Amino acid sequence: MNDLLPTAPESFPDESMSFALDGPAGKLECEAHAAAPDVARNAIAVICHPLSTDGGSMRNKVVTMIERSLRESGVDTVIFNFRGVGHSEGTFDHGQGESDDLAAVVAWARKTSPTAALWLAGFSFGSYVTLRNAVRLDAAALISIAPPAAGRGWDFGPIELPSCHWLVVMGDADEIVEPQAVYDWIDGLPEGRKPQLVRMEDTSHFFHRRLMDLRGAIKNAVKDWLPGPRTA
Numbered sequence: 001m002n003d004l005l006p007t008a009p010e011s012f013p014d015e016s017m018s019f020a021l022d023g024p025a026g027k028l029e030c031e032a033h034a035a036a037p038d039v040a041r042n043a044i045a046v047i048c049h050p051l052s053t054d055g056g057s058m059r060n061k062v063v064t065m066i067e068r069s070l071r072e073s074g075v076d077t078v079i080f081n082f083r084g085v086g087h088s089e090g091t092f093d094h095g096q097g098e099s100d101d102l103a104a105v106v107a108w109a110r111k112t113s114p115t116a117a118l119w120l121a122g123f124s125f126g127s128y129v130t131l132r133n134a135v136r137l138d139a140a141a142l143i144s145i146a147p148p149a150a151g152r153g154w155d156f157g158p159i160e161l162p163s164c165h166w167l168v169v170m171g172d173a174d175e176i177v178e179p180q181a182v183y184d185w186i187d188g189l190p191e192g193r194k195p196q197l198v199r200m201e202d203t204s205h206f207f208h209r210r211l212m213d214l215r216g217a218i219k220n221a222v223k224d225w226l227p228g229p230r231t232a
Contacts, residue, residue, distance in 0.1 A: 004087075005018055005019055005020040005027075005029065005087060006018075006019050006020070007019060007020060007021075008020065008021040008022070008030070008108055009032075009112070010111075010112070011112050012032060012034060012044070012076060012109075012112040012113050013032050013034060014034055015034065016031065016032065016033045016034070017031070017032050018030070018031045019031075019032070020087070021080070021104060021105060021108055022104070023083065023088070023089070023090070023100070023101050023104045023105075024090075024097065024100040024101065024104060025083045025089060025090025025091070025093075025097060025100075025101070026083070026088070026089025026090050027087070027088065027089050028080050028081065028082075028083070028088045028089075028101055028104065028105065029058070029080060029081045029085075029086045029087040029088045030078060030079070030080040030081075030105060030108075031058065031078070031079050031080070032076070032077070032078050033067065033071050033076065033077045033078075033079075034071075034076050035071050035072075035073075035074045035075055035076050035077075035230075036074075039072070039073070039074040040074050040076070040229065040230040041073075041074035041075060041226045041227050041228065041229060041230055042115060042116050042117060042227045042228055042229065042230045042231070043074070043075045043076070043116050043117040043118075043119055043140070043141075043226065043227050043230075044075065044076040044077070044078065044109050044113045044116040044117070044118060044119065045067075045070045045075045045076070045077045045078070045118075045119035045120070045121055045141075045143075046077075046078045046080075046102065046105050046106055046109055046118070046119070046120055046121070046130075047063055047066050047067055047070075047077060047078065047079045047120075047121045047122065047126070048063075048080075048082070048098075048102060048120075048121070048122035048123070048125075048126030048127070048129050048130050049063045049079070049081070049082065049085070049122075049123065049125075049126050050062070050063075050123050050124035050125045050126055051124060051125035052082050052083075052084055052085045052092045052098075052125075053092055056082075056085070056124070056125060056126070057081055057085050057086055058079040058080055058081050058085075058086070059086075060123065061206070061207075061211065062123045062124075062145060062146075062206060062207055062211070062214070063079060063123055063126070064079075065207070065211045065214055065215055066121050066123065066143065066145065066214075066218065067079055068215065069214070069215045069218040069219050069222075070119070070121065070143075070218065070222070072215075072219065073218075073219050073222055073223065073226060074226060074229075074230075075119060075222075075226070076113065076116070076230075078105055078108075078109055080101070080105050082097075082098045082101050082129075083097055083098065083101055088101075095125070095128060095129055095132070095154065098129050099129055099132060099133050102120075102129055102130065102133055102137075103133065103137065106118060106120075106137050116230070117140035117141070117227050118137065118138065118139050118140055119139065119140060119141040119142070119143070120133070120134055120137065120139045120141070120142050120143070121142070121143035121144075121145070122143070122144060122145065122147075123145040123146060124145070124146050124147070124148055124176070124177065124205070125148065125154070127143075127144035127145055127146065127147040127148070128147060128148055128154045128156070130142060130144065131144055131147065131156070131159055131162075132159045134162040134164065135160045135161075135162050136160075139162060139164050140164050140165070140225075140227075141164055141165040141166070141167075141222065141225050142162055142164055142165070142166045142167070142195075143166075143167045143169075143218065143221075143222075144166070144167065144168045144169075144195065145168075145169050145214070146169070146170060146171065146174055146176075146177050146182075146205055147168060147170075147177070147182060148176075148177045149177070149181060149182045149185040149186075150177075150178055150181030150182065150184075150185065156185060161189065161190070161193040162193075163192070163193065165196075165222075165225045166195035166196065167195060167196050167198065167218070167221045167222070168182070168186065168195040168196070168197050168198070169198045169200065169214060169217050169218070170182050170183070170197065170198070170199055170200070171199075171200045171202075171203030171204055171205060171207065171210070172199055172200060172201050172202065172203060173201075173202055173203055173204050174203070174204060174205045175204055175205055176205040177205060179199075183197070183199075196221060198217045198221065200213060200214070200217070
């Protein structure tokens with residue numbers, strides 16, 4: 001399957017492009033999108049999808065809305081499938097291997113855009129993977145949508161917290177991640193390490209009928225984080 005995808009380009013593509021990137025467990029299916037030149041800023045975002053074993057992929061509608069929101073804000077974007085999803089090779093590895101997948105995509109992004117600020121974003125399981133790697137990957141901004149901070153088997157306790165810009169968006173009617181557990185987790189974080197929290201009323205885990213509100217929340221939050229214009 002992966003031979004149907006071109007190999008990863010040496011520079012960030014000017015137009016949307018799907019490609020196969022060499023990852024730690026085989027090829028990773030990726031897709032890059034460049035911000036429009038008239039709004040482009042010197043930043044690149046790598047976005048992670050929800051749990052692979054529950055059908056999560058880079059085609060998830062929340063992931064694609066995060067991507068759209070950031071690209072419209074002027075940030076180049078990369079979405080990709082974790083190992084074992086879509087055309088990505090390998091098998092699910094409970095967050096550890098997926099962290100290595102993320103690092104491989106970030107390395108490509110930095111190679112193609114060496115001066116750009118790195119932003120990380122993720123939905124559900126993807127927000128766990130991005131948070132646990134934000135410090136080691138030196139992220140300049142972090143966006144966590146419905147982070148599974150309690151239950152679901154993901155241990156947020158040992159994670160080194162970032163000091164970068166950080167947004168958490170949580171639906172008050174999330175049926176998969178307990179909202180109050182997320183709010184309690186945030187309340188318990190040290191001062192100076194707490195994220196900006198946006199609570200969305202009457203909103204489910206997958207933001208049914210609220211995707212445009214999610215878009216607005218992301219764009220409003222990041223507008224003051226944006227670096228200067230991207231230069232050629």
